Amino acid sequence: MSPPLILIAEARQDVRQEVRQSLEQSGFRALSAANANDIWTAMDSMAVGAVVLDAALRGPDGMDLCRDVRERSDVPIILVGADSSEVDRVVGLELGADDYMAKPYSVRELAARLRAVLRRGRNDRALGTRRPIEARFDGWVVDSSRREVVDPGGGLVELTAAEFSLLLVLLDHPQVVIARPRLMELAGVRDTPSSDRSVDVLVSRLRRKLSHGGRSAPIVTVRGGGYMFSAVVDRR
Secondary structure, three states: OOOOEEEEEOOOHHHHHHHHHHHHHOOOEEEEEOOHHHHHHHHHHOOOOEEEEEOOOOOOOHHHHHHHHHHHOOOOEEEEEOOOOHHHHHHHHHOOOOEEEEOOOOHHHHHHHHHHHHHHOHHHHHHOOOOOOEEEEOOEEEEOOOOEEEOOOOOEOOOOHHHHHHHHHHHHOEOOOEOHHHHHHHHOOOOOOOHHHHHHHHHHHHHHHOOEOOEOOOEEEEOOOEEEEOOOOEEO
16 A cells, blocks of 8 residues: 655745655655645645645635635645644634644654544545444434445535544444543544644534534533433444
């Protein structure tokens, strides 16, 4: 199996070259992009495994591109920005990023985070870390082997790697209250000072995508406890 291909979308040419070379030395394949056109050309012509996206890109800017990439693909995204505040981290997650890193950062840490998001992603499902399941609830069908979620109307719902990982955890523990730290651990959310908020953002995104026909997603917030998947789950 060839190493995953990492697309490095970075405003500065010297940083693009440095990160690309370092990731290749870490065992990845890598290519660089300087703007939105480069990103779309790469994603349309190659099987990109993950995107490292600089929030400082312009025309459109990196934040807008994060949203656009997520709307087009479930490829893992690590958003890189100059601000280490919780606000920027949360905004990035709300736009669809799987992780956020503040500049300056070490490429060694970037490589570790890439491996983490790829473990949650489609490209690593062959590792067999989770038994494939088909689960049904309230007319929804989830096929973990194909990473497909089908709504009650028969439409496919696109989830990011992090959202799908979170959904599988909830399906594994129906009608059980899961505390935020435990949910973070089970779903593979990186442990940071704002991890609780990161989980809240992921739950909010998943709720929005699992709402259908005026019916809310069966994810209940338990005050002081965490979250509970309230639907009855039929596992095959």
